[in-house]
Every structure is written in C-alpha cells, then in structure tokens.
Amino acid sequence: MRVFKLIFKNALRHKLRTLLTILGIAIAVVAFGILRTVVTAWNAGVDASSANRLISRQAVSFIFPLPYNYRDKISRVPGVEQVAFANWFQGVYIDKNQFFPRLAVDAETMFDVYPEFILTKNELETFKKEKNSCVVGADIAKQYKLKLGDIMTIEGDIYPGQWQFVIRGIYKPRDNTTDGTGMYFHWDYLNDRLEADDPLRAGDVGWYIIKIKDPARSAEISEQIDAMFKNSNAETKTETERAFQQGFLASTSAIITAMNVLSFVIIGIIMLVLGNTMIMSARERTREYAVMKTLGFSAKHLTGLILGESLFISFLGSCAGLLLLFPLIDGFSTVIPKNFFPIFTLEPITIVLAVSAAIMIGIISSIFPIQKALRTKIVDGFRFVG
Amino acid sequence: MPPVIQIQNVSKSYTRDSFEIPVLNNINMEIEEGEFQALMGPSGSGKTTLLNLIAGIDKPNKGKVIVAGTDISALNESALAKWRANNVGFIFQFYNLIPVLTAFENVELPLLLTKLSKAERKKHVETALEIVGLKDRMKHYPKQLSGGQEQRVAIARAIVTDPLIIVGDEPTGDLDKNSAEEILLLLERLNKEFKKTVLIVTHDPHAADRAHQIKYIDKGDLVEAL
Ligand SMILES: Nc1ncnc2c1ncn2[C@@H]1O[C@H](COP(=O)(O)OP(=O)(O)OP(=O)(O)O)[C@@H](O)[C@H]1O
Numbered sequence: 001m002r003v004f005k006l007i008f009k010n011a012l013r014h015k016l017r018t019l020l021t022i023l024g025i026a027i028a029v030v031a032f033g034i035l036r037t038v039v040t041a042w043n044a045g046v047d048a049s050s051a052n053r054l055i056s057r058q059a060v061s062f063i064f065p066l067p068y069n070y071r072d073k074i075s076r077v078p079g080v081e082q083v084a085f086a087n088w089f090q091g092v093y094i095d096k097n098q099f100f101p102r103l104a105v106d107a108e109t110m111f112d113v114y115p116e117f118i119l120t121k122n123e124l125e126t127f128k129k130e131k132n133s134c135v136v137g138a139d140i141a142k143q144y145k146l147k148l149g150d151i152m153t154i155e156g157d158i159y160p161g162q163w164q165f166v167i168r169g170i171y172k173p174r175d176n177t178t179d180g181t182g183m184y185f186h187w188d189y190l191n192d193r194l195e196a197d198d199p200l201r202a203g204d205v206g207w208y209i210i211k212i213k214d215p216a217r218s219a220e221i222s223e224q225i226d227a228m229f230k231n232s233n234a235e236t237k238t239e240t241e242r243a244f245q246q247g248f249l250a251s252t253s254a255i256i257t258a259m260n261v262l263s264f265v266i267i268g269i270i271m272l273v274l275g276n277t278m279i280m281s282a283r284e285r286t287r288e289y290a291v292m293k294t295l296g297f298s299a300k301h302l303t304g305l306i307l308g309e310s311l312f313i314s315f316l317g318s319c320a321g322l323l324l325l326f327p328l329i330d331g332f333s334t335v336i337p338k339n340f341f342p343i344f345t346l347e348p349i350t351i352v353l354a355v356s357a358a359i360m361i362g363i364i365s366s367i368f369p370i371q372k373a374l375r376t377k378i379v380d381g382f383r384f385v386g
Numbered sequence: 387m388p389p390v391i392q393i394q395n396v397s398k399s400y401t402r403d404s405f406e407i408p409v410l411n412n413i414n415m416e417i418e419e420g421e422f423q424a425l426m427g428p429s430g431s432g433k434t435t436l437l438n439l440i441a442g443i444d445k446p447n448k449g450k451v452i453v454a455g456t457d458i459s460a461l462n463e464s465a466l467a468k469w470r471a472n473n474v475g476f477i478f479q480f481y482n483l484i485p486v487l488t489a490f491e492n493v494e495l496p497l498l499l500t501k502l503s504k505a506e507r508k509k510h511v512e513t514a515l516e517i518v519g520l521k522d523r524m525k526h527y528p529k530q531l532s533g534g535q536e537q538r539v540a541i542a543r544a545i546v547t548d549p550l551i552i553v554g555d556e557p558t559g560d561l562d563k564n565s566a567e568e569i570l571l572l573l574e575r576l577n578k579e580f581k582k583t584v585l586i587v588t589h590d591p592h593a594a595d596r597a598h599q600i601k602y603i604d605k606g607d608l609v610e611a612l
C-alpha cells in the first residue's frame with residue numbers, strides 16, 4: 001500500500017458526495033470556460049480592429065445616414081489616405097434566422113481600406129467593373145456552397161424588393177481574427193435603384209471608413225472631421241475603429257465585464273463546494289487523524305494526505321469539466337453568428353486558467369482542514385464526538 | 387536494570403474555558419520491563435490521562451516521564467512522534483481501525499513510516515496477523531469483522547513494529563465476554579512469549595486479574611486500594 005492508495009480510498013469513502021463535488025467542479029469549469037471564451041472572443045474582435053482606421057458616423061445615432069458628399073470633404077483633410085463608405089443593407093438570404101452582415105459599399109476603395117479581406121487581383125477587378133456584382137467571405141461561400149458566378153438573391157427589408165447579385169469574388173480572411181462572413185456589393189447599385197424607386201433615401205451613406213497615415217494622429221484627425229460638419233444638420237462622430245467596435249454594442253461590453261467578473265465568482269463558488277466537502281471529511285476523520293498521529297505520522301504526512309485528496313478531487317473535476325467543455329465550445333461556435341465573434345474557440349490560456357484555478361482551489365480548500373487536523377491534539381482527537 | 391517506565395512527580399491538568407481542571411497530582415510510579423500491569427479506578431479518575439502520558443501522546447505539566455531511559459516529556463512534537471512509532475503499540479477501546487483500509491492495510495499502516503521494503507512489510511504484517519489468528523481475514527474490511535476480530539487486528543497493528551511497550555485503554559471495554567477473553571489471552575501471550583511490557587487500563591476486575599499487578603488511581607492520586 002502506498003500513501004496514494006489511502007488518498008484514493010479516502011476520496012472514494014463517500015462516493016456520492018465525492019461524485020457530486022466532482023460534478024460541481026466540472027460544471028463550474030464548464031461555465032468558467034464558456035464565459036472566458038466569450039470574453040476572449042470579444043476582446044479578439046476588438047483587437048482585430050485596425051488602429052489606422054477611423055469610423056465616422058452620424059453624431060446622433062448610428063442609424064441615421066450621412067450625405068454622400070461628405071466623402072470628398074473628408075478626403076481633403078490632411079493625414080487622410082483613403083475614404084470608403086458603407087450602408088447597412090441586411091435583407092433576408094434564404095433563411096431569416098441566418099444572420100451575416102450584408103453591406104452596400106464603395107466598390108472602388110472598400111478592399112483597399114480593408115486589406116485583411118484578401119481577393120485575387122482578377123476577382124477585385126471584375127468586382128469593380130460589374131455594378132451588380134458582389135463579394136462574399138470564404139466562410140459564407142462554404143456555408144451556402146457558393147462559387148464564383150453564382151447569383152445571390154436577397155429579399156430586401158430595410159431596402160424593400162428583390163435584389164440579385166452575381167458573385168465575382170470570394171475573399172479569404174487574412175487571419176483568424178478576421179471575419180469571413182461578410183457580403184459586400186456596390187453602393188452605386190443600391191443608390192441607382194433608390195433614385196428610381198425611393199428618391200428621398202438616395203444619396204445617403206451609413207458611415208465612412210477613413211484610412212489614415214499615422215495612427216498616432218487619430219484623435220486630431222477625428223476632431224478635425226467632426227469640426228468640419230459642426231452645426232450642419234448631419235453632424236458626425238468620428239472615432240477609431242476600435243472605439244467604434246467597443247461602443248457599437250455598449251451594453252454588450254457591460255455584459256462582457258459582467259461575464260469577466262462572473263467567471264471569477266465561479267472560481268469562488270467551486271472553492272466553497274470543495275472546501276465544504278473537505279471540511280466535512282476532515283471533521284469525520286478527526287479520530288482517524290488522531291490514530292495516525294499516535295502511530296507516528298507527522299504533520300507533513302497528514303498535510304500530504306489531505307492536500308492530496310483535495311487536489312485529486314479538484315483534478316478529476318476539472319478534467320471532467322474540460323472534457324465537457326471542448327465539444328460544448330465546438331457546438332457553440334457553429335451556432336454563434338461568426339461576425340459577432342470572429343473567433344470562438346477554446347484558447348489555451350482558458351485551459352491554463354481553468355487548470356491552474358483548479359490546482360489553486362485544491363490547495364486553498366485544504367488549508368482549513370489541514371490546519372484543523374494539525375492543531376487538534378491527539379488526546380482531543382480521541383475525545384471528539386462527531 | 388532500571389525500570390522501563392519511570393513516572394516522577396508528574397502532575398497534569400487541563401484547561402477548559404479558562405478553568406484549570408487538575409487531573410493527576412504528583413504521581414510517582416515505576417514499571418519493570420516484562421511486566422503486565424493493570425490500572426484501575428473510577429471514571430474520571432485520570433487513568434486514560436496517565437496512560438497517554440506514558441505512551442507519549444500527551445505531555446505532563448510537571449515532572450518527568452522516562453521510558454527506557456528517554457525522558458519523553460522533554461521531546462518535541464516530531465521527536466515524540468518518531469519515538470512513539472518505534473517504542474509503543476496502542477490498543478484502543480473502540481479499535482480505531484481505518485474503515486477504508488483492509489485488515490492487512492491497517493496493520494501495514496505503521497510500517498509505512500519505516501524503511502522496510504514492500505516484501506518485508508508483507509512478511510511483518512502476515513506474522514502479526516498470524517499471531518492474532520486472523521491471517522485468513524487479511525483482505526477483510528473492518529466492517530466485515532466482529533468487534534473481537536477488529537480488536538485483534540488492532541493488536542496486530544500495535545505489535546507489527548515490535549514495540550517495547552504495549553498500552554491498552556480498556557481494550558476489552560466494548561467486547562462480549564468471550565471476545566474479551568480472547569483478547570486477554572492474546573495480551574498474556576504477548577507478555578509471556580514475546581516479553582512485551584504490557585499496561586492496560588480497565589474497569590473489568592476479571593481482566594485485571596490477568597495482570598501481575600494492579601495499580602489503583604482515584605481522583606488523580608495513586609492509592610493502595612479502592
Ligand atoms: N483532553 C482533555 N481536555 C479536557 N479535559 C480532559 C481531557 N482529557 C481528560 N480530561 C478530564 O480529565 C479528567 C480525567 O479524565 P480521564 O479520561 O483520564 O479519566 P478516566 O479515568 O480515563 O475515566 P474513564 O474511566 O471514564 O475513561 C476528566 O475529568 C476529564 O473530563
């Protein structure tokens with residue numbers, strides 16, 4: 001018999017209690033892992049945004065448009081390299097529950113401003129030439145089995161009617177933080193039709209994307225742009241893409257903060273669950289620890305025994321949790337809108353955090369029982385009635 | 387040869403809720419090597435306390451406890467633990483076996499603190515269980531054994547390290563007459579055949595009769611008779 005065998009036998013003494021504790025830890029690890037994954041996915045989305053791009057939107061709200069003629073004025077601001085613009089088109093493609101961004105964009109500049117969307121030279125040229133063409137992300141092409149030359153028919157909602165686009169480009173995301181689920185078509189195509197059907201809405205763009213030469217000057221340039229349209233009936237609010245991303249769903253970022261906090265609250269909860277089990281066990285074994293001390297087992301031995309059991313349980317719990325977590329995250333990543341969280345994978349840092357948290361929890365939960373076992377004098381241990 | 391156990395001017399009190407409860411008052415006592423002695427007295431008179439001092443699981447407030455030439459009242463916690471492991475075998479009223487360990491593993495427990503190899507440990511454990519007549523119950527867990535059998539396993543655990551003295555605190559206190567008889571025979575044998583010094587606390591006059599000598603304690607004092 002080795003000491004490990006005694007640890008093992010001790011841990012399995014109350015099988016149901018140990019099982020419930022392991023399950024509790026496993027569930028907490030799963031919750032922790034999912035929350036952390038959401039948090040890292042969110043941060044990755046923010047990180048992916050470029051520091052040398054500014055977004056200029058209507059000052060009152062993102063949903064109000066800006067005049068098309070701002071384009072040239074913005075281009076003339078010193079430090080501005082290129083100006084693109086986009087309109088939120090939305091519409092329904094095949095299934096109204098399947099959401100991915102569909103935007104009317106400035107075909108000439110869009111892919112210069114977004115170099116992370118990679119098109120072949122040929123694709124880009126054809127796209128620019130044909131007004132009714134569009135470019136889709138590789139992920140969307142894969143999901144809907146689309147290839148070059150296919151026609152996408154979209155049922156308009158913001159812009160009613162049926163819209164047809166010929167796919168002339170399938171862009172590849174540059175890296176895994178780049179969204180591969182976008183669909184982009186000519187703003188001109190949208191605008192031409194609006195001029196015919198709904199002239200009041202023509203000539204507007206949703207927001208401007210401004211590429212600047214020096215990211216360090218972003219604040220200054222933003223101010224300059226906003227100053228230019230001050231007191232017009234469409235004032236702008238210009239900020240870096242990163243700030244825009246973070247502010248895009250201000251409430252979401254509050255949720256993310258909450259999740260961040262919650263993920264650590266969960267660690268606290270596991271600590272209580274395991275700590276409670278360990279304290280109960282140690283209490284029941286008061287007499288046995290007195291026996292072991294009588295036989296000559298030292299403080300070191302008892303510490304090893306209790307700590308070992310605590311670590312053993314927390315280790316099993318976190319293993320079970322991780323085993324559940326992998327398929328769960330995989331499952332989530334297929335149903336979560338890709339553009340919302342461009343990457344939704346279990347990051348190694350999350351695993352490291354979960355495992356080190358489990359080890360830490362194992363150690364902390366055993367501190368009190370160890371202290372108790374060591375402090376109890378042998379004679380008091382024998383007189384103890386549980 | 388000096389007596390194996392020498393108690394010199396030993397006093398012991400416990401403090402409970404800041405009250406000092408005197409338990410033993412200036413006890414002097416000697417036990418020769420190879421003796422079989424019984425300690426008797428009313429409940430609460432301090433028998434267990436005295437036995438614990440001799441066995442080195444508690445320390446006196448005053449006086450010396452010298453066992454085989456070592457003043458154990460002067461040893462620190464960890465030295466005392468080592469000393470116990472090498473010199474004393476314990477038998478408790480309620481057996482105090484570890485419930486998740488088999489009879490074999492329970493007896494093996496004190497040997498885990500030695501440098502013996504696995505094979506050597508096995509040999510020692512089997513010998514000890516053979517002496518108490520439970521070699522065939524090696525793989526049984528405590529709850530699969532009768533009280534008498536459990537106590538015999540406890541005796542095997544007490545003798546497996548070949549200690550100098552064996553102490554028992556009411557070792558037959560929780561057993562029926564027949565089982566108690568078996569245990570007493572065993573203790574007698576350990577004393578006669580294996581030359582162990584045996585000291586037991588008991589309430590049972592029948593058990594005390596087996597001892598060579600009976601010592602009486604009353605309200606913390608050694609007395610001639612009760
Ligand atoms: N660890 C302790 N803490 C506080 N008081 C104690 C402790 N051990 C013993 N006592 C007190 O010391 C006195 C003597 O106790 P002890 O256990 O030595 O008596 P005993 O003779 O063995 O009695 P019994 O026959 O009932 O076992 C009792 O009043 C008891 O309450």
Ligand SMILES: [Mg+2]
Pocket residue numbers: 433434435555
């Ligand atoms: Mg007693």
